[in-house]
Amino acid sequence: MENSLLEATAFGVIPVVEVDGVAEADALAESLLEAGLGVVEVTFRTHAAAEVIARIVERYPDMIVGAGTVIDQRDLHRAAEAGARFALAPGLSPRMLDLAAEAGFAYVPGAMTPSDLQAGIERGIRTFKFFPAMPAGGIPFLRAISAPFALHGLRFIPTGGVSVTNLGEWLREPAVAAVGGTWIASRAMIRSGDWAGIRRNAGEALRMARE
Ligand code: 3PG
Numbered sequence: 001m002e003n004s005l006l007e008a009t010a011f012g013v014i015p016v017v018e019v020d021g022v023a024e025a026d027a028l029a030e031s032l033l034e035a036g037l038g039v040v041e042v043t044f045r046t047h048a049a050a051e052v053i054a055r056i057v058e059r060y061p062d063m064i065v066g067a068g069t070v071i072d073q074r075d076l077h078r079a080a081e082a083g084a085r086f087a088l089a090p091g092l093s094p095r096m097l098d099l100a101a102e103a104g105f106a107y108v109p110g111a112m113t114p115s116d117l118q119a120g121i122e123r124g125i126r127t128f129k130f131f132p133a134m135p136a137g138g139i140p141f142l143r144a145i146s147a148p149f150a151l152h153g154l155r156f157i158p159t160g161g162v163s164v165t166n167l168g169e170w171l172r173e174p175a176v177a178a179v180g181g182t183w184i185a186s187r188a189m190i191r192s193g194d195w196a197g198i199r200r201n202a203g204e205a206l207r208m209a210r211e
Contacts, residue, residue, distance in 0.1 A: 002106045004085040005127055008039050008064050009157065009178035012171055012209030015202065016041045016068055016159060016180045018187040021048050025055040028185060029063050031195040035202035041088060041180060043068035050078040057083035070107070073099055080105050088129050088157070088180075092116045097123045108157060112136055114145050117154065127155045127177060134161025139173060146175055164201075167208050179209075 008014060015032060017040060019025060032040055040063060042053045049067065056065050067079030070087040076099055079087050085106065089096065092109035097120065100107030111117050111128040120128060130142055137144075146154055158170050159180035170179045184201040188194075 002086075004064070004106045005108065005177075008066055008086055009127075009155075011037060011039050011206065012178050013037070013167065013184070013205045014039050014041050014066070014157065014159075014178055014180040015184040015205075016043060016182045017185050017190065018043050018045045018182070019048055019052045019190055020046050020187070022051045022055050024190050024193075025052045026059060027193065027195050028190055028198065029056045029060045031198040032185070032202050033060060033062060035199045035206060037184075037202040037206050038062050039064045039066070040185075041066045041068040042084075044071075044075045044079070045069050049075075050082045053079065053082035053084050071096065076100060076103065076105065076107075090129070090131050092119055092128075094119055094123065097125060111145075111156075114148065117145065117149055121149065121152055121154075126153055127157065129180070130156040130158040132160025133158035133170075133179075134166070136160070138166075139169060142173065142175070164204060164208060167205065168211060171209055 042049050053065050067084040067087040070076050071089050088108040090110040108127050108129050110131040155177040156175050157178050162179045162181040163183045170176050185198040189197050
Protein backbone atom coordinates (compact mmCIF):
# COMPACT_ATOMS: atom_id res chain seq x y z
CA MET A 1 0.00 0.00 0.00
CA GLU A 2 1.24 3.47 -0.73
CA ASN A 3 2.68 5.34 2.22
CA SER A 4 -0.04 7.96 2.46
CA LEU A 5 -2.68 5.23 2.55
CA LEU A 6 -0.77 3.28 5.15
CA GLU A 7 -0.61 6.35 7.36
CA ALA A 8 -4.27 7.14 6.83
CA THR A 9 -5.48 3.63 7.59
CA ALA A 10 -3.17 3.19 10.59
CA PHE A 11 -5.81 4.79 12.84
CA GLY A 12 -8.30 2.08 11.87
CA VAL A 13 -11.03 4.65 11.40
CA ILE A 14 -11.44 7.57 9.00
CA PRO A 15 -14.04 10.26 9.64
CA VAL A 16 -15.85 11.16 6.40
CA VAL A 17 -16.93 14.79 6.56
CA GLU A 18 -19.05 17.24 4.62
CA VAL A 19 -18.03 20.76 5.55
CA ASP A 20 -20.11 23.70 4.40
CA GLY A 21 -17.60 26.46 5.01
CA VAL A 22 -13.93 27.00 5.71
CA ALA A 23 -14.92 28.72 8.96
CA GLU A 24 -15.66 25.28 10.41
CA ALA A 25 -12.32 23.76 9.38
CA ASP A 26 -10.22 24.74 12.40
CA ALA A 27 -12.63 23.61 15.08
CA LEU A 28 -13.25 20.36 13.23
CA ALA A 29 -9.54 19.57 12.86
CA GLU A 30 -8.87 20.51 16.48
CA SER A 31 -11.72 18.35 17.79
CA LEU A 32 -10.46 15.30 15.91
CA LEU A 33 -6.84 15.89 16.87
CA GLU A 34 -7.71 16.44 20.52
CA ALA A 35 -9.35 13.00 20.46
CA GLY A 36 -6.17 11.58 18.97
CA LEU A 37 -7.60 11.02 15.51
CA GLY A 38 -5.14 12.45 12.99
CA VAL A 39 -6.92 11.64 9.77
CA VAL A 40 -9.93 13.07 7.96
CA GLU A 41 -11.60 12.56 4.59
CA VAL A 42 -13.06 15.86 3.37
CA THR A 43 -15.62 15.06 0.71
CA PHE A 44 -16.24 17.03 -2.46
CA ARG A 45 -19.91 17.16 -1.61
CA THR A 46 -19.78 20.81 -0.69
CA HIS A 47 -18.31 23.76 -2.57
CA ALA A 48 -15.96 24.45 0.31
CA ALA A 49 -14.12 21.10 0.12
CA ALA A 50 -10.90 22.26 -1.57
CA GLU A 51 -10.62 25.31 0.66
CA VAL A 52 -11.24 23.24 3.78
CA ILE A 53 -8.57 20.72 2.76
CA ALA A 54 -6.06 23.52 2.09
CA ARG A 55 -6.82 25.16 5.42
CA ILE A 56 -6.40 21.98 7.47
CA VAL A 57 -3.23 21.00 5.57
CA GLU A 58 -1.75 24.44 6.18
CA ARG A 59 -2.72 24.83 9.84
CA TYR A 60 -2.58 21.26 11.15
CA PRO A 61 0.48 19.44 9.86
CA ASP A 62 -0.27 16.50 12.18
CA MET A 63 -3.51 15.80 10.34
CA ILE A 64 -3.46 13.45 7.36
CA VAL A 65 -6.02 14.96 5.03
CA GLY A 66 -7.68 12.98 2.27
CA ALA A 67 -10.26 14.03 -0.28
CA GLY A 68 -13.50 12.10 -0.66
CA THR A 69 -16.04 11.76 -3.44
CA VAL A 70 -13.42 12.67 -6.04
CA ILE A 71 -15.18 11.62 -9.19
CA ASP A 72 -13.85 13.92 -11.91
CA GLN A 73 -10.58 15.35 -13.15
CA ARG A 74 -11.30 18.83 -11.88
CA ASP A 75 -11.78 17.70 -8.29
CA LEU A 76 -8.75 15.41 -8.51
CA HIS A 77 -6.64 18.44 -9.42
CA ARG A 78 -8.25 20.59 -6.77
CA ALA A 79 -7.65 17.91 -4.13
CA ALA A 80 -3.99 17.55 -5.12
CA GLU A 81 -3.45 21.30 -5.26
CA ALA A 82 -5.05 21.74 -1.86
CA GLY A 83 -2.52 19.29 -0.43
CA ALA A 84 -4.67 16.21 0.08
CA ARG A 85 -2.51 13.10 0.53
CA PHE A 86 -4.97 10.66 -0.96
CA ALA A 87 -8.41 10.57 -2.57
CA LEU A 88 -11.33 8.20 -2.54
CA ALA A 89 -14.44 7.74 -4.64
CA PRO A 90 -17.68 5.86 -4.13
CA GLY A 91 -17.25 4.00 -7.42
CA LEU A 92 -14.63 2.90 -9.90
CA SER A 93 -13.89 4.78 -13.10
CA PRO A 94 -10.98 3.42 -15.18
CA ARG A 95 -10.38 6.94 -16.51
CA MET A 96 -10.03 8.33 -12.99
CA LEU A 97 -7.60 5.54 -12.10
CA ASP A 98 -5.48 6.47 -15.11
CA LEU A 99 -5.57 10.19 -14.29
CA ALA A 100 -4.61 9.58 -10.68
CA ALA A 101 -1.80 7.24 -11.71
CA GLU A 102 -0.47 9.84 -14.19
CA ALA A 103 -0.53 12.43 -11.42
CA GLY A 104 1.13 10.01 -8.98
CA PHE A 105 -1.76 10.50 -6.57
CA ALA A 106 -2.95 7.77 -4.17
CA TYR A 107 -6.50 7.02 -5.24
CA VAL A 108 -8.91 4.55 -3.68
CA PRO A 109 -11.82 3.64 -5.94
CA GLY A 110 -15.07 2.25 -4.62
CA ALA A 111 -15.86 -1.38 -5.38
CA MET A 112 -19.10 -3.25 -4.97
CA THR A 113 -18.85 -6.00 -7.56
CA PRO A 114 -16.28 -8.56 -8.73
CA SER A 115 -16.09 -6.57 -11.98
CA ASP A 116 -15.05 -3.46 -10.05
CA LEU A 117 -12.34 -5.46 -8.33
CA GLN A 118 -11.09 -6.88 -11.62
CA ALA A 119 -11.03 -3.46 -13.25
CA GLY A 120 -9.03 -2.09 -10.33
CA ILE A 121 -6.63 -5.03 -10.14
CA GLU A 122 -5.97 -4.64 -13.86
CA ARG A 123 -4.70 -1.14 -13.12
CA GLY A 124 -2.64 -2.05 -10.10
CA ILE A 125 -5.14 -1.04 -7.42
CA ARG A 126 -4.99 -3.09 -4.23
CA THR A 127 -6.92 -0.88 -1.81
CA PHE A 128 -10.62 -0.35 -2.44
CA LYS A 129 -13.35 1.52 -0.67
CA PHE A 130 -16.14 -1.02 -0.07
CA PHE A 131 -19.29 1.05 -0.46
CA PRO A 132 -22.06 1.00 0.63
CA ALA A 133 -20.82 -1.63 3.03
CA MET A 134 -23.87 -2.45 5.16
CA PRO A 135 -26.70 -2.08 2.62
CA ALA A 136 -24.72 -4.24 0.19
CA GLY A 137 -24.61 -7.15 2.61
CA GLY A 138 -21.94 -6.39 5.16
CA ILE A 139 -19.07 -8.71 6.03
CA PRO A 140 -20.48 -11.87 4.37
CA PHE A 141 -20.78 -9.97 1.09
CA LEU A 142 -17.25 -8.57 1.31
CA ARG A 143 -15.89 -12.05 2.02
CA ALA A 144 -17.80 -13.51 -0.92
CA ILE A 145 -16.74 -10.98 -3.55
CA SER A 146 -13.12 -10.83 -2.43
CA ALA A 147 -12.59 -14.62 -2.09
CA PRO A 148 -11.71 -15.23 -5.77
CA PHE A 149 -8.98 -12.58 -5.55
CA ALA A 150 -7.21 -14.07 -2.53
CA LEU A 151 -3.85 -14.10 -4.31
CA HIS A 152 -3.96 -10.35 -4.99
CA GLY A 153 -3.63 -9.06 -1.43
CA LEU A 154 -6.65 -6.76 -1.60
CA ARG A 155 -7.38 -4.35 1.25
CA PHE A 156 -10.70 -2.64 1.91
CA ILE A 157 -12.05 0.48 3.56
CA PRO A 158 -15.73 -0.25 4.24
CA THR A 159 -18.01 2.75 4.53
CA GLY A 160 -21.76 3.19 4.40
CA GLY A 161 -23.65 2.16 7.51
CA VAL A 162 -20.47 1.56 9.52
CA SER A 163 -20.69 2.83 13.10
CA VAL A 164 -19.64 2.02 16.64
CA THR A 165 -22.11 -0.86 16.64
CA ASN A 166 -20.22 -2.83 13.96
CA LEU A 167 -16.79 -1.18 13.68
CA GLY A 168 -15.11 -3.86 15.82
CA GLU A 169 -16.42 -6.70 13.66
CA TRP A 170 -15.26 -4.99 10.48
CA LEU A 171 -11.80 -4.38 11.84
CA ARG A 172 -11.42 -8.03 12.81
CA GLU A 173 -11.65 -8.92 9.11
CA PRO A 174 -8.07 -9.45 7.90
CA ALA A 175 -8.75 -7.69 4.59
CA VAL A 176 -10.13 -4.55 6.23
CA ALA A 177 -7.49 -1.81 6.41
CA ALA A 178 -9.72 0.74 8.16
CA VAL A 179 -13.37 1.74 8.31
CA GLY A 180 -14.86 5.08 7.40
CA GLY A 181 -18.07 6.90 8.10
CA THR A 182 -19.92 10.12 8.68
CA TRP A 183 -21.19 9.26 12.15
CA ILE A 184 -18.09 10.62 13.91
CA ALA A 185 -18.55 14.16 12.62
CA SER A 186 -21.87 14.36 10.81
CA ARG A 187 -22.81 17.36 8.73
CA ALA A 188 -25.41 18.32 11.33
CA MET A 189 -22.83 18.18 14.14
CA ILE A 190 -20.39 20.31 12.16
CA ARG A 191 -23.11 22.80 11.22
CA SER A 192 -24.27 23.17 14.78
CA GLY A 193 -20.73 23.37 16.14
CA ASP A 194 -21.09 20.26 18.30
CA TRP A 195 -17.34 19.97 18.78
CA ALA A 196 -17.69 18.19 22.12
CA GLY A 197 -19.84 15.54 20.43
CA ILE A 198 -17.31 15.13 17.62
CA ARG A 199 -14.48 14.79 20.13
CA ARG A 200 -16.46 12.18 22.03
CA ASN A 201 -17.34 10.19 18.89
CA ALA A 202 -13.78 10.34 17.59
CA GLY A 203 -12.36 9.20 20.94
CA GLU A 204 -14.86 6.35 21.20
CA ALA A 205 -14.19 5.21 17.61
CA LEU A 206 -10.46 5.30 18.14
CA ARG A 207 -10.69 3.34 21.40
CA MET A 208 -12.77 0.67 19.72
CA ALA A 209 -10.43 0.53 16.74
CA ARG A 210 -7.50 -0.08 19.09
CA GLU A 211 -9.19 -2.92 20.97
C1 3PG B 1 -19.06 7.67 2.40
O1 3PG B 1 -18.98 8.41 1.44
O2 3PG B 1 -18.09 7.06 2.83
C2 3PG B 1 -20.39 7.44 3.00
O3 3PG B 1 -21.27 8.46 2.77
C3 3PG B 1 -20.32 7.11 4.44
O4 3PG B 1 -21.51 6.51 4.76
P1 3PG B 1 -22.23 6.77 6.15
O5 3PG B 1 -22.86 8.12 6.03
O6 3PG B 1 -23.24 5.66 6.28
O7 3PG B 1 -21.19 6.72 7.22
